[in-house]
Amino acid sequence: MLHTFVALVDDKPGVLTRVASLFRRLSVNIVSLTVGESEREGVSRMTIVAEAPENAAHRIRASLYKLEIVRSVDEVGRSEAVIRELCLIKVAAGPNAPHGLHSRSQIFELATVFRARVVDLAPESIMLEMTGSASKIEGLLQVLREASYDVLEVSRTGRMAMRRGHHTSRVLKALGTQPAAATAHFPSRPDEDDLPNQFAE
Amino acid sequence: MNANNQNPTLTGSEILWATLVGEGVTTVFGYPGGAILPVYDALRKFPIHHVLVRHEQGASHMADGYARASGQVGVCMATSGPGATNLVTGLATAMLDSIPMIAITGQVSSKVLGSDAFQEVDITGITLPITKHNFLVTRAEDIAPIVREAFQIARSGRPGPVLVDITKDAQQAMAAFDFDAAAPAPYRPHPMLRAENSAIREAMELIRAAKRPIIFAGHGINQSGAEREVIEFAERLHIPVASTLLGLGSFPASHPLSLGMMGMHGESWVNNAIQQSDLLLAFGMRFDDRVTGNLASYAPNAKKIHIEIDPSEINKNVKADVALIGDLREVLSTLLELIPATGWDRSSSDAWLKQINASKGNEAVRDIINLPDNGHLYAAHVIHDIWREAVAAGREKDTIIVTDVGQHQMWEAQYFRHNAPRTLVTSGGLGTMGFALPAAIGAKAACPEKDVWVIAGDGGFQMTAAELSTIVQENLHINIAVINNGFLGMVRQWQEAFYDKNYSCSPILSPDFVKLAEAHGIPGAHITQRKDVTPAVTKARTGSSAFLINFSVEKEDGVYPMIAPGSALHEMVRRPNPLIETGEDE
Numbered sequence: 001m002l003h004t005f006v007a008l009v010d011d012k013p014g015v016l017t018r019v020a021s022l023f024r025r026l027s028v029n030i031v032s033l034t035v036g037e038s039e040r041e042g043v044s045r046m047t048i049v050a051e052a053p054e055n056a057a058h059r060i061r062a063s064l065y066k067l068e069i070v071r072s073v074d075e076v077g078r079s080e081a082v083i084r085e086l087c088l089i090k091v092a093a094g095p096n097a098p099h100g101l102h103s104r105s106q107i108f109e110l111a112t113v114f115r116a117r118v119v120d121l122a123p124e125s126i127m128l129e130m131t132g133s134a135s136k137i138e139g140l141l142q143v144l145r146e147a148s149y150d151v152l153e154v155s156r157t158g159r160m161a162m163r164r165g166h167h168t169s170r171v172l173k174a175l176g177t178q179p180a181a182a183t184a185h186f187p188s189r190p191d192e193d194d195l196p197n198q199f200a201e
Numbered sequence: 202m203n204a205n206n207q208n209p210t211l212t213g214s215e216i217l218w219a220t221l222v223g224e225g226v227t228t229v230f231g232y233p234g235g236a237i238l239p240v241y242d243a244l245r246k247f248p249i250h251h252v253l254v255r256h257e258q259g260a261s262h263m264a265d266g267y268a269r270a271s272g273q274v275g276v277c278m279a280t281s282g283p284g285a286t287n288l289v290t291g292l293a294t295a296m297l298d299s300i301p302m303i304a305i306t307g308q309v310s311s312k313v314l315g316s317d318a319f320q321e322v323d324i325t326g327i328t329l330p331i332t333k334h335n336f337l338v339t340r341a342e343d344i345a346p347i348v349r350e351a352f353q354i355a356r357s358g359r360p361g362p363v364l365v366d367i368t369k370d371a372q373q374a375m376a377a378f379d380f381d382a383a384a385p386a387p388y389r390p391h392p393m394l395r396a397e398n399s400a401i402r403e404a405m406e407l408i409r410a411a412k413r414p415i416i417f418a419g420h421g422i423n424q425s426g427a428e429r430e431v432i433e434f435a436e437r438l439h440i441p442v443a444s445t446l447l448g449l450g451s452f453p454a455s456h457p458l459s460l461g462m463m464g465m466h467g468e469s470w471v472n473n474a475i476q477q478s479d480l481l482l483a484f485g486m487r488f489d490d491r492v493t494g495n496l497a498s499y500a501p502n503a504k505k506i507h508i509e510i511d512p513s514e515i516n517k518n519v520k521a522d523v524a525l526i527g528d529l530r531e532v533l534s535t536l537l538e539l540i541p542a543t544g545w546d547r548s549s550s551d552a553w554l555k556q557i558n559a560s561k562g563n564e565a566v567r568d569i570i571n572l573p574d575n576g577h578l579y580a581a582h583v584i585h586d587i588w589r590e591a592v593a594a595g596r597e598k599d600t601i602i603v604t605d606v607g608q609h610q611m612w613e614a615q616y617f618r619h620n621a622p623r624t625l626v627t628s629g630g631l632g633t634m635g636f637a638l639p640a641a642i643g644a645k646a647a648c649p650e651k652d653v654w655v656i657a658g659d660g661g662f663q664m665t666a667a668e669l670s671t672i673v674q675e676n677l678h679i680n681i682a683v684i685n686n687g688f689l690g691m692v693r694q695w696q697e698a699f700y701d702k703n704y705s706c707s708p709i710l711s712p713d714f715v716k717l718a719e720a721h722g723i724p725g726a727h728i729t730q731r732k733d734v735t736p737a738v739t740k741a742r743t744g745s746s747a748f749l750i751n752f753s754v755e756k757e758d759g760v761y762p763m764i765a766p767g768s769a770l771h772e773m774v775r776r777p778n779p780l781i782e783t784g785e786d787e
Binding site: 014017018021025055058059061062063065066067068072 | 325326329330333334337354359391392393511512513515516517
């Protein structure tokens with residue numbers, strides 16, 4: 001099954017290798033990985049989507065925490081988070097394209113339905129930009145292909161995730177801004193950190 | 202260094218040594234070379250003893266042996282390129298056994314990094330999966346804070362090796378040095394540590410309900426310094442203790458509650474007891490495959506309480522019914538508060554101990570120790586006699602055995618009785634042949650007042666035998682027992698058991714080890730009869746220099762009991778009776 005991890009990591013050279021190497025070592029395939037700045041200076045935010053058995057999540061998360069450059073790891077499920085992806089799609093739309101010059105207006109219509117935007121118009125092609133869940137992006141691609149459009153290029157960012165609601169305190173805690181006394185020896189953890197039964201049927 | 206100046210300006214090399222001194226380092230094992238020459242040039246100004254090794258792999262094992270024997274962080278040093286890559290086996294060995302160690306490597310100048318310069322290698326890339334963490338330092342001002350952070354990482358939580366790669370220009374550049382200001386941020390424990398009251402309560406309920414409990418003594422006892430707590434816990438509750446290989450010595454072998462080693466070459470009564478147990482209390486161990494055998498049939502009726510500092514070990518191989526994730530000593534102290542010092546109901550545990558002892562009796566009678574040798578020299582006898590000699594001399598708790606890997610390592614674990622912590626230094630997780638001799642140099646450097654014995658096979662000894670010269674240069678009194686059977690013994694045993702006695706490439710020719718030692722200026726002796734073992738051992742121990750004994754032992758002897766890979770713990774191959782009872786094996 002797919003697991004989505006959000007990791008806050010140090011913004012330093014080699015951090016991506018360390019994270020990627022961990023997944024390689026555990027023999028877990030990374031489906032997508034996005035990295036960018038977070039709300040805090042010197043801290044990058046990664047969203048990692050990985051294909052792994054259901055019971056592997058705890059170990060992956062615990063292992064990520066063993067990397068010195070990792071400050072916080074959260075596993076987010078579909079229901080509790082907003083998960084989005086950005087996609088650029090280039091479609092052939094010149095006179096020699098499958099639907100000829102008509103294709104342009106049809107592509108505009110499709111873009112409207114899927115709430116994609118036209119970001120480039122060239123003599124031979126149109127570029128669409130779309131943000132949404134992975135399934136929505138796949139929906140547009142499928143429609144384009146089924147209608148025999150010639151999809152020239154696709155570039156997807158991979159998923160980004162953020163928990164819904166108020167989780168700021170948790171992030172702050174992970175960043176170490178909470179008084180040290182409260183995190184001594186056995187810091188209390190929120191309920192969602194309960195150890196899952198790794199060997200459940 | 203100018204004592205009047207608060208922040209003296211030093212070269213990067215001087216900062217490195219000053220930081221090491223500040224971290225309490227007194228000994229460094231290393232080998233100089235081009236990219237680390239500035240560091241070696243600055244060494245004479247600092248109160249640190251440098252041990253010149255003969256191969257950088259030796260330096261890494263020495264730092265490892267130093268750390269295992271003393272509990273302090275071991276430090277090794279090498280130049281860039283091949284110097285750095287030669288450390289790799291030692292780093293992996295330390296990683297698999299969670300040994301606190303710092304490796305410092307020289308690197309080409311930062312201006313040519315990534316250009317395939319002479320002796321350039323991406324050692325931080327190479328060692329990424331076999332270090333707890335590593336650093337590339339390109340500026341002199343970063344050396345002190347990074348080296349201090351490296352020490353904190355190596356020591357804290359589940360310990361491990363850390364590599365610090367320092368470019369030559371950073372070694373040469375000048376920077377202000379302030380040891381205190383370079384202190385790392387306060388240590389952040391792994392955020393998934395948890396041993397809350399509810400889990401403690403559940404653990405106590407399981408303990409109260411158990412009729413056939415066993416404590417597993419792992420390496421974590423040593424790492425956490427929880428030896429006293431474990432003894433207290435076992436004695437109050439009257440629970441027998443089985444040990445992992447790296448746990449040997451953390452619970453006294455001669456304690457009435459001690460069962461001995463578990464696992465692939467564990468004694469039958471230990472493994473049978475585990476299979477019959479209804480509660481396993483795993484103290485700082487990770488259920489390695491050499492301990493569990495086939496997981497599907499492992500301890501089928503037992504609940505498991507797993508006390509472990511690394512959350513990624515929980516439920517990895519064996520499902521824990523209660524996981525107490527934290528420092529073992531702290532967790533045990535919490536548990537001990539809930540256990541009355543006296544008056545615990547022992548009726549069920551007495552019956553359980555009686556049952557284990559009954560099953561032990563039959564096997565113990567056939568124990569090789571108690572049987573005549575009929576003129577043959579068995580490795581098991583040799584190792585057991587080394588132990589007896591140390592006991593007779595009152596040196597048992599001051600004797601450190603450093604083993605290599607293979608049959609002799611298992612015989613050591615079975616027949617040398619470790620009654621004190623840190624008296625056995627052995628490569629468990631990685632199983633690194635060639636470990637013993639260099640690791641013993643590290644152990645002796647850390648504990649000069651102790652008797653240090655190398656026990657190595659003829660194969661593994663030849664892998665790092667060049668370090669004999671280091672022993673002489675350092676004038677170390679290390680006793681060396683080569684268990685010489687003319688085979689890569691464990692390989693031969695597996696070929697006997699699983700490959701139809703096809704001894705493919707396992708017979709090995711060796712030089713005359715006594716003459717080899719002699720060429721280094723080390724005296725030695727050949728021993729072929731059991732009656733000569735103890736006198737030779739005494740001679741080695743009481744001499745004034747290193748001593749090598751070549752024990753020509755039975756060629757095709759096996760380590761038993763043995764659990765075949767993939768078999769259940771109770772499906773062990775017992776000692777073949779004819780071998781033992783008649784001493785005939787050929």
